[in-house]
Amino acid sequence: MAPWWAARGAPDLGRRSRPDPPDPRTSPAMHEYRTHRCADLRADDVDSTVRVAGWMGVVRDHGGLVFVDLRDQSGVVQVVLPEHDDAIHALVRGLGRESVVSVTGTVVARPEGTRNDNLATGDVEVAATSIDVLGRATQVLPFELGTTANVREETRLRHRFLDLRTERLQRNLALRAAVIQRIRARMVANDFLEVQTPILTGSSPEGARDYLVPSRRYPGHFYALPQAPQQFKQLLMVGGVERYFQIAPCFRDEDGRADRSPGEFYQLDLEMAFATQEDVFAVVEDVMDDVFGAFSDRERTPTPYPRLTYAEAMLRYGTDKPDLRNPLVISDLTDVFAATDFRAFAGKVVRAIRIPGGAAQGRSWFDKMTDFATERGASGLAWLKVEDTSAPTGPIAKFLDEAAVAGMVEGAGLEAGDAIVFLADEAAHTAATLAGIVRAELGVRLELLEPDVYRFCWIVDFPMYEWDDERETWDFSHNPFSMPQGGAEALDGDDPGAVVAYQYDIVCNGYELTSGAVRNHDPELMLKAFAVAGYGPEVVEEKFPALYHAFQFGAPPHAGAAPGLDRILMLLADEVLIRDVIAFPMTNGGQDLLMGAPGEVAPQQLRDLHLALDLPKPTD
Known part of the structure; x- marks a missing residue:
């Protein structure tokens, strides 16, 4: 079995791709730090004396029976402390979370009913006989490594060396x-x-x-x-x-x-x-x-x-980076509205988006979409419901004569039960871009995006x-x-x-x-x-x-x-x-919080480079 972190299709960087570790039962001396990686241990290692090393995770004390999760890059193995060894118990209790230790012990099968199917090593555990401290953690963790979803990004980046220890990264x-x-x-x-x-x-x-x-x-x-x-x-x-x-x-x-x-x-x-x-x-x-x-x-x-030409992409999707998981398509209805009395669209490029089944949406839903569009720079968002393709209803229906309705239905491919939204602007590129932004939002709000696919x-x-x-x-x-x-x-x-x-x-x-x-x-x-x-x-x-x-x-x-x-x-x-x-990314503002970059340099460094600073004056 590949270790938990091995990507599908990746070379297995676990036990099978490495030389076999020395057999501690026949080797003259154990390796100073470890004979196996944590996730290497399996049922066929039972009764072997091994040495594993890594970071101490959760310590669970069950009334004298103490378990420690030991983690290295390959994964996790459970270590069980000897019940009556007060020295080992005191050592472990005195260590901070994420201290680095080397554990020597015997691989044993987990008792019946205690197997952990979520771990590659879930059939076994290491019964410790000795523990050596390799790197003592003296600071309190700024966040729990198993639950980083709600941790501020600045905190994660400032402590990226801890973030990198998580299974996800x-x-x-x-x-x-x-x-x-x-x-x-x-x-x-x-x-x-x-x-x-x-x-x-x-x-x-x-x-x-x-x-x-x-x-x-x-x-x-x-x-x-x-x-x-x-x-x-x-x-x-x-x-x-x-x-x-x-x-x-x-x-x-x-x-x-x-x-x-x-x-x-x-x-x-x-x-x-x-x-x-x-x-x-x-x-x-x-x-x-x-x-x-x-x-x-x-x-x-x-x-x-x-293949889509740039012109086609801008017309149909309002962007040169279209998400083809979204089935919505933009239509150009400029000519249809050029012949109407709707002054808000007069002399403008008009883009429209058909919403299949959209007539079922209430007025408040359209109001929220209008708010979204105006927040993104649109002058507004017009809309119509099309329960009947010959008689659409909505705020601008009164401005459309029979010919305009027919042109709209044909141009946008409308069917009974649909809705349609409109955006307009003097500039064709702006109208297209705004329509693309609204199309993308409609795809999300209506849950239209095709799941679990890559559309190239x-x-x-x-x-x-x-x-x-x-x-x-x-x-x-x-x-x-x-x-x-x-x-x-x-x-x-x-x-x-x-x-x-x-x-x-x-x-x-x-x-x-x-x-x-x-x-x-x-x-x-x-x-x-x-x-x-x-x-x-x-x-x-x-x-x-x-x-x-x-x-x-x-x-x-x-x-x-x-x-x-x-x-x-x-x-x-x-x-x-x-x-x-990315292993060591910057913030959105271009700062490396871990290394403190960009940072100031010594005056001598500036003199070596023949540079003088002309910094902007602070504003009140």
Whole structure:
């Protein structure tokens, strides 16, 4: 039997994958600390003299018969103290919870009726003959390790070394290790070469804020931690490494959220020379299907994954990260309301969501949904009940004539007994986004999400550019190194917003798991693409000197992607917060409470780096 923390599909890191421990009955001397791990012991070890070591958990005193739960990474074994050994009893009573001890004793079968089927070692216990204290716990635990659900996250992160002892995080760390091992094996089997790229590099505009590292040897100059190995992996393609991958750390100075760790994260970074978008899809689908199949019993979307264009996703789901477990679909009813007298929708883009069976909901339910929508930025939420498809009822029914009702019923696919909600805004993107937020909330409130499944899809054909209100110009919407569909001719049009790129994401259950693109490997086309976004040749040569220079020595067509390892693990572990699949995460505010980072440094360190602080003045 595999230990409790071994992930499904993971190598069994317990007894069977380790060398057999020395037999204490024949060995000249026992190991100083242990002969077995706690969860290794089984019924066939009965009558063996063993030594186990670990952390003392619960101590149960049953009127002179004292039991101790002893735990190491493999699991738990019960230790029973000798009834009449006052010295051992006094020693155990004097120890704090979570003290580290080594126990020598004999493996015995548990008495009839006391077996514990919840433990791998539930058939046996260790009758202690001696106990050695290896690490005394002198502090009171800040929280109970078995019940951390209601513990403040700041407390858990400040004492992460204790949090890591819990079964849940031990299991998640084992899962993480096993997933990485399997990904590596799969990539090697697909003829990819693992290459490590630099951590200290130059700053470049790639969409997020850099973490900067001042140089001591070159005053006034800075390294940057890579937001991704983007340029290096493209340089590897130029260098003749045709299939590259690594489990890459990435660093971005951005705020955290439930599905994004602030500061740093890990991704499976891959790039392929002489490859099309379809080649990348085949490799990434193979890896994703293999990993999710190995580590979960849940149903998953079969390969090849369905594809949605960015435009389709925004129209039907109001987001480029649609959760396809939710059956609700958004409809565009702008034309229907353009011909009505409903002034609130006049001149606006109108999005609607059909709610099957929604006519059964009461007025207060719709009022609560309206409150939700307005709290998220909508000007309001209109709604109708459709007990009869020819005569809907509700606050805006009086504004709809027979033609509008027919258009609404057809456009949204309404049936008798349904309800429909509407959102409107002057901007199409805002209307779509608001409708997507409401769609997601409806799926949760109505319990419509398909349970215990992984629903994958590709989002393709992202727009190359988007309007930047702050700069009042066009800028890259996704990745500046992407190939525009249609090549140079596509960049000659009057509307940069109409340019579509070979950019793609994998989405699963509402989370973006993979992002990638076919790369622009032509230096002249690269200059032209950056010019549309307002960057002159001098900017390209200054910010991307290696890439621009290398492309002039013959660059193969290439494409790649970067599945996010932490998000994959969050889904496989069924965790809500990404921090629970990371050994030492930061808070949402980017603080490491365990190590006290970021922190102040000594004045001498600043002088060595030729830096002076210009701190903001405190406000009243």
